[in-house]
Amino acid sequence: MPQLLHLNTFTSDSGNLTVLENVMPGSIKRFFYIYDAEAAQRAGHRHCRAWHAMMCVNGSCRVYCHDGRDEQYIVLDHPQKCLVLEPRDWHSMDQFTRGAILLVLSNEYYDPADYIYERYSLQTV
Known part of the structure; x- marks a missing residue:
């Protein structure tokens, strides 16, 4: 099942610094970001091998997740929230707010x- 993490953030008078490390196996080989997607539904798949860590670095979006047994909706509405998806986690994203930027690391x-x-079937496997 996906894990929702709250990333470590260091605050000072000069701003915030949020750190993402050791959240998925291996090294980060690819990153991409989704934006200007207010009316869209994105993804609609799972993976054989790839893990993903996603953060809405601006605005918010909703992520639907189903791991073959359980399903849930998770709202990413703060840059400190990081959703880690395992390969088995079927997912889609929607309800992007205006100006939302969803950063995804793989x-x-x-x-x-x-x-x-x-x-997945909506019935328990």
């Missing part, structure tokens, strides 16, 4: 063969 390079688009 421990794998892009590979179309790593994507599984078939949804």
